[in-house]
Structures are given as structure tokens and as C-alpha cells.
Amino acid sequence: MTQSMQTILNGLRLFRWFTLRHLRRRLLRTLAVLVGIALGAAVFTSVRLAVQATLTAYSNSMAHITGTSDLSVVRPGGRVPDGLVVDLLRHPAVQSASPLLSAYVRPAHQETPFLLLGLDPVLDRNLRRWRLRDPQAGPSADWSALMTHPYTMVIGDGLAEHFGWQPGQATPLIHGQRTAEFRVIDILAADGVALVEGGRIAVCDIATFQEFTGLHGQADWIDLRLNGTASPESATEIAARLPPGIQLRSPTARSESGRGMIRAYQLSLTFLSFISLFVGMFLVYSLVALNAAARRRELAVMRASGASGNLLFALFVGEGAVIGLVGWLLALPISGLLVKHLLAAVSGTVSMLFVQVQVDGLTLDTWEVLLSFGVTVAVAMLAAVQPAREAMAVSPREAMAISTAASFRPALFRRLAIGGGFLLVLVYPVSQLPSPPSLSLSGYLAALLLFVGVALLAPLLLRHFGRLLKRRLQRLGGQPAALAADYLRSSGVQTAISIGALITAVALFTALVIMVHSFRTTTILWVEQSIAGDLYVRPKLAELNRFRDPLPPQVVAKLISVTDLVDLVPMRRLELDLKGHTHLFEAMDYADYTVRNRFIWLDGDPSRIAKAFQRGQGVVVSEVFANRTGLGVGDPYRIQIGDQQLDEPILGIFRDYRTRGGAVYYALTRYQERFDDVSWSGVQINVAADAENPAAVMDRIRTDLITCCGAALEMIDGRNLRRAIVQIFDETFAITTVLLLIALMVAAIGIATTLAVLVLQRRRQLNTLLAMGGSARQLRSMIFWEAGLIALVGQMAGLASGGVLSLLLIFVVNRQSFGWTFLYRVDWTTLLLAMPLIFAAALLAALPAVKLALDSAPAALLRGGTP
Amino acid sequence: MQTTTTSAAPPDSERSIQARDLTRIYRVGSVSVTGIEGVNLSVPAGQMVVLKGESGSGKSTLLSLLAGLDRLTHGALTVAGRDLSAPSDTELTTFRRHAVGMVFQAFNLLPTLTVLENACLPALLAGANPDTAHTKASDLLSWLGLNDRLDHRPSQLSGGEMQRTAIARALINDPGIILADEPTGNLDSHNARKVIALLADLNREFDRTVVVATHSDLVDPFATMVLALQDGRVAS
Structure with a gap:
């Protein structure tokens, strides 16, 4: 056997002796971190598998239809x-x-x-x-x-x-x-x-x-x-x-647009699911950093016995890798349970929002399994790098010291803060970088920079916070509160980085609450203004068949015969493709449409738009269409319809939340003249404002239509349609809510672990306090104050970065991924209700730490010697 | 000690120490603290050197320089034939593996390792074959009276047993020089005598150079050189 092979084998033997046995000895602590990382990995894996299965099912369907x-x-x-x-x-x-x-x-x-x-x-x-x-x-x-x-x-x-x-x-x-x-x-x-x-x-x-x-x-x-x-x-x-x-x-052009939309959806869910893994990363950091700090003397002895710094680095990065590996293995059965539920939800959402897809089963995609393995282990190893660097820097001279204490290095604070500040400065420019179509890579990268930047700034934040509050806290909570503030001020990088888990979870929570609220508020506004009709009539299965078949002529005739009772807003809808961007082209009468409905304009002069549109001298396009194609007001919209070319300028851009590629509106009369197509794809029916009994009028229309040609029609009550759209919206965000809850769960484990780690690191110090006459009550009070301060700092930083993240999600990620943005609306009620709950949860998470602190007799901990 | 446990004494050069104007100054923030200053030393092979002095006199600083645990600020130092005046990290690591064995006051056994594994540790770090290292460590531990404790963890040992395990660890790579920092500091008098007797044996029977930093008088009868330090300088 060569010397280098012997060295590797000896290294592995030492890893078993030094690292694995230690993890086993601290089983509870290790298990808590493993559960955290396993949850993160399970969410990441199952989300990816579910979306991938949906994408594969769609691609296979399209490929089988395309054939050769x-x-x-x-x-x-x-x-x-x-x-x-x-x-x-x-x-x-x-x-x-x-x-x-x-x-x-x-x-x-x-x-x-x-x-x-x-x-x-x-x-x-x-x-x-x-x-x-x-x-x-x-x-x-x-x-x-x-x-x-x-x-x-x-x-x-x-x-x-x-x-x-x-x-x-x-x-x-x-x-x-x-x-x-x-x-x-x-x-x-x-x-x-x-x-x-x-x-x-x-x-x-x-x-x-x-x-x-x-x-x-x-x-x-x-x-x-x-x-x-x-x-x-x-x-x-x-x-x-x-x-x-x-x-x-x-032949693949038909499916490219659908695949692009599913991929955008996949990326957005991947990002959300990665957050759980990212939060889990802080847990791994906490554990490895604790082990590195608590075993300083052992590290010094290893160095004194001839271990190189690189060996110690490898041992700790290896510890991260083992946690990642075991966490990933534990994640497999959890993923198995999660993926079944997610598959139905994901394929349902994709069918509802983007393209019809039928997923009949889950295939174990080797690439997805390898990706989840690679990402989980890489994340855990990355989390271990900083503690490993600290470990390799331990001087062998410390082996001669009577007792060792974790070092506190102000220089490191500054370096981290500079690094964090630098990353935060990059957030905006990175978010503005161009991204591949439908994939908001720059948006997600900017969000990641935000998370890492804030986590790196946390140490400095904590230090200033502790310094600032010490006197006030002393007045408020006596010596225990002052000691807690003091400790936070000088507790070192590890504590602060551990708070990163809380910051990340709170930021994600805040951002999603704001985004979902903004989206919902905007959608409701849009629904109320743009889908304001009393009754919608369209051919059976029109949505599934993409409005290719018009309303039967007898339906149109019947409707025209009752125009003394109701106002009709007919429309002709076609699904067209502009340079690979599938979109809806809709011809309608502007004056009829705007009796009940309103456009929510984002660009263009509304007074000019109305006149030009009615004359057929331009089109108006949805925000999604504009963002997808890069076309704006004044640009020409050139499209082939049948054997004719339509070439009109874009007059305005309006908000629209239909998901199939955006919409373009053109004047109905001009369309009918130019393309010799007088058929209707559907019609909005509104009871005249002066009708004496609107309900009776509507009943009569319904009865007439059912009698005439009910089997061929879908009739949807306007109120029901509006309600259904909001319901679809809520169902779409059900997955997001599940992912958010899991991220919060991992963060809760993070808080409990962080506090336990803080206590364990200071057991000697805490027991010195007891030996000096401090009471158990005072000690408990101090730990609760610490928990409270940590939660407060975490929440404040989390709220601030959540605010920024919500801007990124709404104005960058959603625009790049789906083409739309929303009105920015903060859901203060939910946030104000949730923050005290998160704070209370943080205090509850301190209970195991309190128990640990008072577990051992002071004398035992104050005695020197081998731990 | 059994004949298999140690090789013949290494050459004289690997058992001698030369120091000239040895100085170690620590910087704590903007303050400079002198550990030792201007220490000159010449220890021929096979000596039993006792470093004496009050706390803070510089004993531990000198010992950590001799053990390659620390770097000198200026001066010249040659230990076991190796120049430690400006060594690289790799040179220091190799030096600690092969040239010296270190015994600490607090024993410093790794708690997750058994007695046998603790004793083997430096050999494995040096790339030795594990079977060979185990055999050698077993022999050493038997010689030290620990053959029924091989699979015990440090937490299951008495102070004397822990220190004897630490001595086995210091000897596993056959260094020419053994350095001990207050080796009896955490032991009762009975165990303290046993440990000192062992170190004396290593010096007398196996020709190792032994340097002991201690407050205790127990080692005095065995000393061939006594070096008294005061305020970082050699007083006598």
C-alpha cells in the first residue's frame, strides 16, 4: 500500500474515532439537526420530483403526439x-x-x-x-x-x-x-x-x-x-x-411555450423549497461550530500530536458531509410521503394555470435524485466550512492551557460585515441582469445574495444591538437582562450566524405574506374590474379546446334577439404565436366592454387609447404579453392571422392575470371586416342597468339558451366565475403555504438548537454565576432574555430583509417568470399577528436550553481536566 | 519496558537542544507581553532537564517553543537536529510527529478515543500502518501497567492512568526528546511519584532526553540539569 493511501485510510479511521463517535455521543443534538436538514432535503426533493414528473408527463405527451x-x-x-x-x-x-x-x-x-x-x-x-x-x-x-x-x-x-x-x-x-x-x-x-x-x-x-x-x-x-x-x-x-x-x-414549437411555463413554475417552487434547505444550513453550521468550539482543546492536542491543519479542516467538512448524507437518507422516506400529495397539487396547478397535463405516475428521475443528493450534501459541507476554518486555525499551544475559551475576534466581525454589505449592494444590480425567458435566474440569485448578505451582517447587528440596549434592559429586567444583552454583544460570530436561520425564515414569511396579499388584492381588483359581467356564455369545453370552436350560430341568433333586455359583449378569441410566445388574441368592442369592465392601465394614455382602439388603429396588450415579448407602447404588433397580416401599434399595456401567455385586444368590428370572421368565441351578458327585475331577466335568458342549445354551451354566472378565480388563486398558493410552514418548522428547530448550543458553550460561565450566588430563577430569566433578544433581532432583520425580498419577488421574479407584477400591498394584520406568535415560539424554544443550563452540579462543571 | 516497545536511542543530534538568544514576545491588542527573552541553552543528548520557576516565569513558553507548538520571535533554536528558527507549518507538523513527545498537565486525552487509540494517535497521524501502531501501543501500555485498560475511555480512568496513557502516546513515534509540562500537577502524590519514576526511566534506561517543567521537587533527585527561569529569563 502506498504511503498516500495509508494516510487516507488513517484519516478515515480518525474520522470515525474523532467525529462520528462525537456525533453519536451528542445524539439528541445531532438528531435535531438531522431532522432539520432532512425536512429541508425532503421538501426540496419532493417538490423537484413532483414538478419534474409533471414536466415529463407533458413533454412525453407532446413528444408522442409529435412522433417522428x-x-x-x-x-x-x-x-x-x-x-x-x-x-x-x-x-x-x-x-x-x-x-x-x-x-x-x-x-x-x-x-x-x-x-x-x-x-x-x-x-x-x-x-x-x-x-x-x-x-x-x-x-x-x-x-x-x-x-x-x-x-x-x-x-x-x-x-x-x-x-x-x-x-x-x-x-x-x-x-x-x-x-x-x-x-x-x-x-x-x-x-x-x-x-x-x-x-x-x-x-x-x-x-x-x-x-x-x-x-x-x-x-x-x-x-x-x-x-x-x-x-x-x-x-x-x-x-x-x-x-x-x-x-x-x-413540430416542437407547439410544446415549447408550455414547457417554458412549467419550467418557470418549477424554478419558483425550487427556490421556495430550497429555503428550507438553506435554513437547515444554519442548523448544520450551529452543530459543527459548536463541536469545533467545544473541542478546541482536543483540536490543539491533535495539532500537538502531529495533525496538520488540513486534516482538521477535512474532519469538520467531513462532519458536515456526513450530516448532509444522513439527512438526505432520512429525507427519502419523508419525500416519499410528501411527493404523493405534492404531485396532485402541482399537476393540478399546472393544468389550471398553464397547460393541460395528466400525470399518471411518478418516475424516479436519476438526475433529480442526484441533484437532491448533491445539493443537500453540498449545502451541509458549505455550512461546515467556516467552523472547519476556525478549527484548522487552532494553535497547538492551546493544548498547554488549563482551560480554553472560544475566541472572539472583532476583526472577523468587520470582515463578515464588509462581505455582507458588499453582497447587499449587489442585490439590486444583480436583480436587473437579463434572465433566460421565463426563468428568473437573476431574481433568485439576488434573493440568495440578500439572504447571505443579511446573515453575514447579523454579527455586527447583534453587537450593536446588545451595546445599545444594555442599560435600558438593566432598568427593565435587572441584572439578568443586562447580562443577556452583554452576552449577545460579545457572544461571537457563531451566535449571530445561527440567528441567520431565524432571519431567513422570518424574511421568507414576511415576503410571502406580502407577495400573496399583494397578488390576491390585485387579482380581486382585476377580477372585479375586468370580469364584471353577469353571465358568461361559451362553447362546451371551450377553455380546454382553447376557444378554437365558435359559438353555434343559433346561440348567437338567440342572443341577438334579446338585446332589448340585456347588453352583450361578444368576443372572438384566437390562440396565436408571436416568435414562440403563445398568447390569446381577443377581438371585442371597447365601448361595450367598458360599460361594465375597466382596464387597469400600466402604460399608455387611456383617453387616446379608447379612440384609437375603437377605430382599429392599434391593439392593447397585457403586461404578461409585454414582458414576455419585450414589446411596449408604440411598438408594432405584427401577426399572421389566417392569410392576412395584422400590423398595428401597441396603444397601451394593462394588468391581466390570465396565465396562458398574455393577451392582446383588438377592435371587434375591424377584426370582422378585415378577417371576414363574424363568429363569436364567447359572450359576456349584462343585464341592462335600468332593468326592473335583473334576476328574472337573467333566468329568462338562461332558460331560453338551455332550451335552444343547452348541451352545446357553458354558462357561468359572473359572481361564480369571480369566486372561482379567487379560489383557483388560493389553491395555487396552497403549495407555497406548505413550503413556508416547513421552513418555519426548520427555523423553530434552529432556534431551539441555537439556544441549547449557546447554553452548552457557557455552562461553566453559567455555573460560575450560580457559584457566585446567582439563583436558578435569575439564570432562567437571563436565558429567556437572551431568547427574547435573539427573536427580536431575528424578527427585525427578518422583517427588513423580507420587505426587500417581497419587492424582488413581486417586481423581478414574478415579472421574469410569469410576466406579471402586482400592486404592492403589505398585509399588516397578518404580520402584526404573526410576529408576537413567532416571538412566543422563540421563548418556548428556550425551554430545553433552560433545562440544560440547570442540569449539572456547578462543582462538576467548574472542575478542570478532561471533559 | 519490553524490548519491542522502543527502538535503540536515536542519534545524539536527535536528542539534543541548542538555543541562542531565544525570545518570545506576545502581542495582546496593542500591548506586548514578554514570554521569554534572551534565553541561551545547550542540552546534550540524554539529559534530564528540570525547568523551574514561578507561574508566569516562562517555563511553559520555553517548553512550547521546544515542542514546536509555538514560534519564537527572534533568536535561534535547534531541537533534535532541526532548525526551528523560522519553520513552515508543514515543517512544524512533521517535527511534532517525529522529533518530540509531549506530556501535558491536564493529560489531554481525546475523550472519544479508547486508551489504545489515544496511544496510537500520533503514529496514525504520521502515516503508520494501523496494525503496527496497535502492536506498539499495546506493548507500551502493557509496560506502563495499562494492559487491562486498553479499551477503556479516558473518563473511565484514574488521573495516574490517564497520565500513563499520555506518556504512551508521547513515546509511540520513538522521539529522541520527551517534554513534560507539569506532568504531576493533576495527580496525587502516589501517582505523581510513579509518573516521575517513569520519566526518569526513559531518561536513564532508554537514553531519551527529558525536559520537565514543574513546581514540584519530586523530579529533583533525577535531574542532570536544572534551569531556573524568572520573568522570562534564565536566572540560574
């Missing part, structure tokens, strides 16, 4: 003629072309919608994997039956399981105003298209689909697969041959 296609032919704001397939197939570079139609439909008498895909079974075989289940599993039909037998479909096993459908079974399906009976001819093998949306999918022949939906001769898009010999110029050639208004796109 190289290009897609689309018509922005409309559908493509399926006859184009013949022309496309004539092009020498095109190997295969397949038209597709898709829509969410639902069985009659069932509320659960599912995706129905219409394709040409022959043309599509080269582009997508889909096959019937193994014939050995039961009698299997021939897929060609899809073409030979109208209104037949094959279904994924998820759908078969959900509805209990079997081959041969017939069931009526509803789409828009149409209902038709479909027969299941077989079940798809769990492969390719059958895995889309967790198997809740059905496939039928495109001709059947067209007949069912009335979309004769149309396709949503046509997928192309090119020959192996196709050159890069082939795409340009194909595009040039397409009729006006038809475009060639990458």
Missing part, C-alpha cells in the same frame, strides 16, 4: 385544408404527410373530458407510434376498421380504466353542439400515442372526426416527415409552395 415528424404545417388563428396533404406529398423532399385534428370531448352524462385525436390511419403510420394491444391479451380488431366503420375509435388503457370501457362498447360523445355515438373497437398497446395524457386518449379516423365536429376538409395541422435526402433548403421550398396564411413550423 420533422415539420408541421399550420394556419395561425385557424385550421389548414386537409387537401393540402396531396400537394405536400408530391414534393420530392416529403416522405410522409399526415393531417391531424384534436379536441377535448366528453361522454354524455360524464363530466370528465378526454382528448380525441383524428388522424388518417394509413398516412399516419410513418409518423407516430400507435398500435393495437397484443392479440394475445384478447381478441383484437383490425385498425383498418377505423376507416371502414364510421364513428369507431381505439382508446388508451387509461381511458378504458377510467370509464370502464371495453371493445365493442358504444358510448355517446359530446363536442360543442354535436353528440354522436362512438364504438370502441379496441384498446391501444401502451406505447407511443397511447401514453399521451396518461392513456386518457382516443384515436379515430380523421373523416369521422370531421363529420363529428363539422370541420369538413379541415385539419388542425399537418405533420411532415422529410426524406433522408432532403436538404436544409427543402423546408424553404416547401414553405414557398404553401398557400397564403399557411406556415411551416417546427
Whole structure:
């Protein structure tokens, strides 16, 4: 064995003797820290796994639908003629072309919608994997039956399981105003298209689909697969041959926008979950720093016996690594429990806010597991670095001293404060750095700088606080209070850094309270002003089918016939794509709209906007759209709609909290004239202000609509819609609240550990006080004063940094991640109620410390010798 | 002592000490405190040196310089043939591993290690094979009468046993020089005599140079050199 190998093995042996045995001897203390770090790691791991599973499910669904296609032919704001397939197939570079139609439909008498895909079974075989289940599993039909037998479909096993459908079974399906009976001819093998949306999918022949939906001769898009010999110029050639208004796109473009939104959501949850781990970092610091301080003499003896400084550094960083490793292992079962609940919440939120996704199960992503392991161990090791540096600096000469005391180095205070100040100065410039689309890296980095900066400033803060308050406290609480202030003033960096756990938790609490309150207040204001109608009417499953299908003409006719009773605000909505930014394009009448609703303007001159908008001389865009695209007032909005180009300046920017990429509004009459499209995607119905009995009017309208074409419509009461939006908002923040509670829990463990550590470090000093005539009551009082002062400093610093963090979250992170900002509103009631509770919790956390302080006989602790 | 426990005495150069104008001044804030000043010393191999003096006279400062636990402010110092006038950290670490063995007043055993492991510690730090180190430590501890205490923790030992374990630890790497700082300071008179007898044995039977800083007179009969320190200077 080489000498270096022997040295490493001896080092490991010493690690077991010196470090692991010590951790085992201080089991309770070690366990408390392990629980803290395990909770942090569990939250981080489970959040990442849940969002990753959602992202994977969405990506897989989109990938299975995309299949092996190289290009897609689309018509922005409309559908493509399926006859184009013949022309496309004539092009020498095109190997295969397949038209597709898709829509969410639902069985009659069932509320659960599912995706129905219409394709040409022959043309599509080269582009997508889909096959019937193994014939050995039961009698299997021939897929060609899809073409030979109208209104037949094959279904994924998820759908078969959900509805209990079997081959041969017939069931009526509803789409828009149409209902038709479909027969299941077989079940798809769990492969390719059958895995889309967790198997809740059905496939039928495109001709059947067209007949069912009335979309004769149309396709949503046509997928192309090119020959192996196709050159890069082939795409340009194909595009040039397409009729006006038809475009060639990458097949992945459809999913990029959705993936981007999920990734932004993932990053925001990752940040929030990392806070728990960050708070856990302070716990590791506390434990390792205590061990380094309490074992100073042992370290000196090690040095005197020939241990190098580097060896001691490695032992303490190794201690951090072991805590990280064991914490991570303990986190695994906790993650297992958490992830199940989080998965449902995360996929629900993503479906509600961004894109429809069906997560059927959790896959253990190796990268995510490695990431959580790496982050947990790295965080714990990082927390151990400073104590390890202190340990390696212990002089061997201390071995000769009768007793050792932790050193107190004012220079270190200054260095840390300068470092902290420097990081705080960087917060604003870093927050303004450009970030990748939808990923607020600069915002999160700025938030991290804020946390670390404040933690580094804490020692100086504590010192000045102790100095400032000593006399006042002496008057208020006598000698114990003065001693407590004195101790805090001179207790050293370790105490102050430990308070960082509290500062971080309080900052997170404050920031989230402010952010959620601001968001909620703004959303309610927006809902009240922008969704102020009495009744909203739209086609069935309109939201799921992204308003592609307009209201049936008979509905429009019926509504027009009652305009003497109600005011109508019709709108035409299209989902468009501007340079990769999917957004909603909505044509509506400004005058009609603003009778009941208000825009909350962020930019632009409202008086000028109204006139220009009504003349069709410009568009107004939502804040989300503006931030996503970088377009502002005065910039041109250029978009292809069908075979025409719309090119109008942006007149104004308004607040809007719809989540699917932002919105652009244009004048309805001008839209109808220019694009020859008079259909309505939906309508807002308002009872006239002078109506004698508004409720009766509304009842009559409802009854008329239900009688005429109820099966094809969704009618939503305005009040219910407003309530539902606020409810969705509250549900969205349920995950945030859980993450916050866990961070606070870890911080509570942090406070208890910090206080226990403070007491343990000073047992000799405390017992000297007892020996000098101090009473147990005075000692208890002193420790409670310390706890109170620590909580006070932690809360003050936490409130201040929480205020800054809330600004970062609202005006940087939310803007960069989701494109919106909110009105800044501080929820003073919650904060003022919570702060005394946190303070009381800090005092409660002091109880174990008090017990520890009075645990040993003074004589035993005052005696010298080997501890 | 069994024949396997120690090698033959190292060469004279590794057992001698030379100091010229040895000075150590500490800075405490803006104040300078003199530990020792202008100490000249020549200790040939195989001596039993007793450092005497009041508290604060500079005994411990001198001993910590000789043990490579501290750095001198100026002067020249050669211990066990190594120049300690301006050593690097690595040189000092190597010096402490091989050149000297140190015995402390407070024993300074590591509480998480057993008696055997404590005795092995310097050997392992020096990169020795653990089996060889264990065998050697067992032999030393047997010689010191601790063979039934090998797996005990320091908290389970008496003061005398702890100090004998510390002596085993000091001897494990076969240093030419043993340095002891008030080795009997925490012991009763019976154990104090036993420890002094052991140190004297190391000097007389095994030709190690032994330097003892002490207030006690117990070591006087065995001393070959007595150095009295006063206010950081050699008084006699």
C-alpha cells in the first residue's frame, strides 16, 4: 500500500474515532439537526420530483403526439385544408404527410373530458407510434376498421380504466353542439400515442372526426416527415409552395411555450423549497461550530500530536458531509410521503394555470435524485466550512492551557460585515441582469445574495444591538437582562450566524405574506374590474379546446334577439404565436366592454387609447404579453392571422392575470371586416342597468339558451366565475403555504438548537454565576432574555430583509417568470399577528436550553481536566 | 519496558537542544507581553532537564517553543537536529510527529478515543500502518501497567492512568526528546511519584532526553540539569 493511501485510510479511521463517535455521543443534538436538514432535503426533493414528473408527463405527451415528424404545417388563428396533404406529398423532399385534428370531448352524462385525436390511419403510420394491444391479451380488431366503420375509435388503457370501457362498447360523445355515438373497437398497446395524457386518449379516423365536429376538409395541422435526402433548403421550398396564411413550423414549437411555463413554475417552487434547505444550513453550521468550539482543546492536542491543519479542516467538512448524507437518507422516506400529495397539487396547478397535463405516475428521475443528493450534501459541507476554518486555525499551544475559551475576534466581525454589505449592494444590480425567458435566474440569485448578505451582517447587528440596549434592559429586567444583552454583544460570530436561520425564515414569511396579499388584492381588483359581467356564455369545453370552436350560430341568433333586455359583449378569441410566445388574441368592442369592465392601465394614455382602439388603429396588450415579448407602447404588433397580416401599434399595456401567455385586444368590428370572421368565441351578458327585475331577466335568458342549445354551451354566472378565480388563486398558493410552514418548522428547530448550543458553550460561565450566588430563577430569566433578544433581532432583520425580498419577488421574479407584477400591498394584520406568535415560539424554544443550563452540579462543571 | 516497545536511542543530534538568544514576545491588542527573552541553552543528548520557576516565569513558553507548538520571535533554536528558527507549518507538523513527545498537565486525552487509540494517535497521524501502531501501543501500555485498560475511555480512568496513557502516546513515534509540562500537577502524590519514576526511566534506561517543567521537587533527585527561569529569563 502506498504511503498516500495509508494516510487516507488513517484519516478515515480518525474520522470515525474523532467525529462520528462525537456525533453519536451528542445524539439528541445531532438528531435535531438531522431532522432539520432532512425536512429541508425532503421538501426540496419532493417538490423537484413532483414538478419534474409533471414536466415529463407533458413533454412525453407532446413528444408522442409529435412522433417522428420533422415539420408541421399550420394556419395561425385557424385550421389548414386537409387537401393540402396531396400537394405536400408530391414534393420530392416529403416522405410522409399526415393531417391531424384534436379536441377535448366528453361522454354524455360524464363530466370528465378526454382528448380525441383524428388522424388518417394509413398516412399516419410513418409518423407516430400507435398500435393495437397484443392479440394475445384478447381478441383484437383490425385498425383498418377505423376507416371502414364510421364513428369507431381505439382508446388508451387509461381511458378504458377510467370509464370502464371495453371493445365493442358504444358510448355517446359530446363536442360543442354535436353528440354522436362512438364504438370502441379496441384498446391501444401502451406505447407511443397511447401514453399521451396518461392513456386518457382516443384515436379515430380523421373523416369521422370531421363529420363529428363539422370541420369538413379541415385539419388542425399537418405533420411532415422529410426524406433522408432532403436538404436544409427543402423546408424553404416547401414553405414557398404553401398557400397564403399557411406556415411551416417546427413540430416542437407547439410544446415549447408550455414547457417554458412549467419550467418557470418549477424554478419558483425550487427556490421556495430550497429555503428550507438553506435554513437547515444554519442548523448544520450551529452543530459543527459548536463541536469545533467545544473541542478546541482536543483540536490543539491533535495539532500537538502531529495533525496538520488540513486534516482538521477535512474532519469538520467531513462532519458536515456526513450530516448532509444522513439527512438526505432520512429525507427519502419523508419525500416519499410528501411527493404523493405534492404531485396532485402541482399537476393540478399546472393544468389550471398553464397547460393541460395528466400525470399518471411518478418516475424516479436519476438526475433529480442526484441533484437532491448533491445539493443537500453540498449545502451541509458549505455550512461546515467556516467552523472547519476556525478549527484548522487552532494553535497547538492551546493544548498547554488549563482551560480554553472560544475566541472572539472583532476583526472577523468587520470582515463578515464588509462581505455582507458588499453582497447587499449587489442585490439590486444583480436583480436587473437579463434572465433566460421565463426563468428568473437573476431574481433568485439576488434573493440568495440578500439572504447571505443579511446573515453575514447579523454579527455586527447583534453587537450593536446588545451595546445599545444594555442599560435600558438593566432598568427593565435587572441584572439578568443586562447580562443577556452583554452576552449577545460579545457572544461571537457563531451566535449571530445561527440567528441567520431565524432571519431567513422570518424574511421568507414576511415576503410571502406580502407577495400573496399583494397578488390576491390585485387579482380581486382585476377580477372585479375586468370580469364584471353577469353571465358568461361559451362553447362546451371551450377553455380546454382553447376557444378554437365558435359559438353555434343559433346561440348567437338567440342572443341577438334579446338585446332589448340585456347588453352583450361578444368576443372572438384566437390562440396565436408571436416568435414562440403563445398568447390569446381577443377581438371585442371597447365601448361595450367598458360599460361594465375597466382596464387597469400600466402604460399608455387611456383617453387616446379608447379612440384609437375603437377605430382599429392599434391593439392593447397585457403586461404578461409585454414582458414576455419585450414589446411596449408604440411598438408594432405584427401577426399572421389566417392569410392576412395584422400590423398595428401597441396603444397601451394593462394588468391581466390570465396565465396562458398574455393577451392582446383588438377592435371587434375591424377584426370582422378585415378577417371576414363574424363568429363569436364567447359572450359576456349584462343585464341592462335600468332593468326592473335583473334576476328574472337573467333566468329568462338562461332558460331560453338551455332550451335552444343547452348541451352545446357553458354558462357561468359572473359572481361564480369571480369566486372561482379567487379560489383557483388560493389553491395555487396552497403549495407555497406548505413550503413556508416547513421552513418555519426548520427555523423553530434552529432556534431551539441555537439556544441549547449557546447554553452548552457557557455552562461553566453559567455555573460560575450560580457559584457566585446567582439563583436558578435569575439564570432562567437571563436565558429567556437572551431568547427574547435573539427573536427580536431575528424578527427585525427578518422583517427588513423580507420587505426587500417581497419587492424582488413581486417586481423581478414574478415579472421574469410569469410576466406579471402586482400592486404592492403589505398585509399588516397578518404580520402584526404573526410576529408576537413567532416571538412566543422563540421563548418556548428556550425551554430545553433552560433545562440544560440547570442540569449539572456547578462543582462538576467548574472542575478542570478532561471533559 | 519490553524490548519491542522502543527502538535503540536515536542519534545524539536527535536528542539534543541548542538555543541562542531565544525570545518570545506576545502581542495582546496593542500591548506586548514578554514570554521569554534572551534565553541561551545547550542540552546534550540524554539529559534530564528540570525547568523551574514561578507561574508566569516562562517555563511553559520555553517548553512550547521546544515542542514546536509555538514560534519564537527572534533568536535561534535547534531541537533534535532541526532548525526551528523560522519553520513552515508543514515543517512544524512533521517535527511534532517525529522529533518530540509531549506530556501535558491536564493529560489531554481525546475523550472519544479508547486508551489504545489515544496511544496510537500520533503514529496514525504520521502515516503508520494501523496494525503496527496497535502492536506498539499495546506493548507500551502493557509496560506502563495499562494492559487491562486498553479499551477503556479516558473518563473511565484514574488521573495516574490517564497520565500513563499520555506518556504512551508521547513515546509511540520513538522521539529522541520527551517534554513534560507539569506532568504531576493533576495527580496525587502516589501517582505523581510513579509518573516521575517513569520519566526518569526513559531518561536513564532508554537514553531519551527529558525536559520537565514543574513546581514540584519530586523530579529533583533525577535531574542532570536544572534551569531556573524568572520573568522570562534564565536566572540560574
